[in-house]
Amino acid sequence: MGVVIKGCKLGCCSPEVAALPRGGWDDAGSKIDGRRTEHLRREWAATSARIDRMQADYPKCKLCGQSTMRLDQAGLCSKVTEVHKTYRVRLGLPAVPAPAPAARGRGGRR
């Protein structure tokens, strides 16, 4: 039994590949070593899974299903597409939601 040399933490790269300078990116940072593409894919998959978990806790827009930090009075996200505007108007609300109070308090009377 030899010594186990670890590759990357995602288990896709050999130790040699994991030790590439700049993680396998070239000097300009625009091209990555072909052996690292699987690593990038896994890294991205892990990141988007994390984002999905985070967003699962957010309320969702009734119209487009977009997760958002804060729904407006109509229960919609902050988009201002025609469907979103129409829906708000039907409820008797302004077509475009008023800005959040924090943004409004600025630059008032001096």
Ligand SMILES: [Zn+2]
């Ligand atoms: Zn890897």
Ligand SMILES: [Zn+2]
């Ligand atoms: Zn929406």
